[in-house]
Amino acid sequence: AARLRSGAGGEAEAAGAGPGRGGCASAPAHRGPGPCAACFSQGYYTRRGGVGDSGDFITSPEISQVFGELIGIWYISEWMAMGKPNTLQLVELGPGRGTLTEDILRVFKQLASVLSKCDVSVHLVEVSPKLSEIQAVMLTGGKVQPNPEDESAYMKGISKTGIPIFWYRDIQDVPPGYSFYLAHEFFDALPIHKFQRTEKGWREVLVDIDPEVPDQLRFVLSPSRTPATQNFIQPEETRDHVEVCPEAGVIVQRLASRIEKDGGAALVADYGHDGTKTDTFRGFRNHKLHDVLSAPGTADLTADVDFSYLRKMAQGKTATLGPIKQREFLKNMGIDLRLQVLLQNSGDTATREQLLHSYDMLMNPKKMGDCFNFFALLPHHRLVRPDKKDKPNSPLPPVAGFNELLLK
Numbered sequence: 001a002a003r004l005r006s007g008a009g010g011e012a013e014a015a016g017a018g019p020g021r022g023g024c025a026s027a028p029a030h031r032g033p034g035p036c037a038a039c040f041s042q043g044y045y046t047r048r049g050g051v052g053d054s055g056d057f058i059t060s061p062e063i064s065q066v067f068g069e070l071i072g073i074w075y076i077s078e079w080m081a082m083g084k085p086n087t088l089q090l091v092e093l094g095p096g097r098g099t100l101t102e103d104i105l106r107v108f109k110q111l112a113s114v115l116s117k118c119d120v121s122v123h124l125v126e127v128s129p130k131l132s133e134i135q136a137v138m139l140t141g142g143k144v145q146p147n148p149e150d151e152s153a154y155m156k157g158i159s160k161t162g163i164p165i166f167w168y169r170d171i172q173d174v175p176p177g178y179s180f181y182l183a184h185e186f187f188d189a190l191p192i193h194k195f196q197r198t199e200k201g202w203r204e205v206l207v208d209i210d211p212e213v214p215d216q217l218r219f220v221l222s223p224s225r226t227p228a229t230q231n232f233i234q235p236e237e238t239r240d241h242v243e244v245c246p247e248a249g250v251i252v253q254r255l256a257s258r259i260e261k262d263g264g265a266a267l268v269a270d271y272g273h274d275g276t277k278t279d280t281f282r283g284f285r286n287h288k289l290h291d292v293l294s295a296p297g298t299a300d301l302t303a304d305v306d307f308s309y310l311r312k313m314a315q316g317k318t319a320t321l322g323p324i325k326q327r328e329f330l331k332n333m334g335i336d337l338r339l340q341v342l343l344q345n346s347g348d349t350a351t352r353e354q355l356l357h358s359y360d361m362l363m364n365p366k367k368m369g370d371c372f373n374f375f376a377l378l379p380h381h382r383l384v385r386p387d388k389k390d391k392p393n394s395p396l397p398p399v400a401g402f403n404e405l406l407l408k
């Protein structure tokens with residue numbers, strides 16, 4: 001059955017830029033100006049964490065079950081293309097309410113005969129205690145064990161479909177092994193640094209307390225270079241205003257190293273651009289745009305993901321694919337066929353209308369279809385066959401989503 005989520009579409013659209021999400025605000029704890037990344041860091045997710053209709057933003061998996069199902073099929077198709085390894089870790093970064101994992105696990109269950117010889121486990125990287133509780137209820141019915149002694153995880157449980165699930169605060173705590181990583185609306189939530197090119201060179205945009213207005217924050221330019229201007233601006237940068245998320249860079253480096261060493265793939269889906277946009281930092285509260293400088297800690301702060309930066313940070317350790325627009329990715333994954341099947345199977349008009357409405361939200365170029373993108377990290381050998389004398393002419397199967405899905 002379709003997931004019914006009334007109102008989500010209208011509200012997100014009214015906000016103008018799709019559902020917001022992001023880093024987190026807390027007033028500068030220091031005296032004097034500080035980088036955006038330091039002033040607006042952890043706090044929102046650990047305290048408020050508003051995913052869903054009643055929160056500050058709504059995400060694709062919350063809009064339609066089809067989204068997660070197609071991502072589940074993407075993993076199965078990559079697992080098959082990579083020769084069906086006998087263990088598979090699904091590692092999700094920032095799982096929100098756990099809806100996406102739930103939808104993926106349903107697909108894994110439906111395709112249990114395909115996966116029968118594979119030892120599947122789920123690993124969730126989540127900093128928010130509140131959201132990890134919600135995920136535990138959603139995925140295990142709340143039957144979890146906190147602080148298991150034998151694991152690097154802070155919590156573990158068994159999914160309703162019988163798959164072991166572990167929770168961690170950091171990707172580095174996830175055990176090594178053949179893994180499929182997923183980051184949906186995760187990177188946009190991480191804190192950014194903002195920079196401006198001036199006549200005197202690059203300057204960092206800092207956050208300061210306004211001396212004229214009590215309790216009001218303001219943006220100021222650093223009077224001279226900062227360590228960040230020296231470390232985070234690429235020498236070939238042509239833009240005058242740049243936002244950089246070094247934490248995203250570090251995480252992509254880790255993902256690329258792990259995939260290079262142990263195999264697997266990473267699928268990143270987020271709103272973003274390929275190194276072209278300049279000022280995207282913004283806040284959302286109750287589905288409406290919100291001044292990033294007011295009431296710190298109460299709004300979802302976000303910046304578009306710069307996929308060109310993520311590609312650079314993979315440092316050639318893996319191949320990269322994309323970014324490709326969400327509507328193209330989902331179309332390649334067969335969303336139209338899936339919609340037809342759901343429409344045929346749904347008896348009532350309200351459900352059918354809801355299915356069409358959520359399809360429109362995900363696919364319409366003016367809604368989420370164009371501004372959301374998919375990007376993947378894959379081992380080089382997945383795209384280019386290393387010289388093999390025995391099979392010189394056999395082509396590698398295309399990567400679904402970035403090409404049309406061919407399930408054999």
Ligand code: SAH
Pocket residue numbers: 021045046049051059060061062093094095096097100125126127128131169183184185186189190
């Ligand atoms: N992927 C989900 C939710 C996205 S919201 C969806 O699409 O619906 C961002 C998620 O990232 C939240 O679960 C938040 O708590 C988590 N998060 C934010 N910063 C994090 C960090 N540094 N490490 C791990 N998780 C983080």
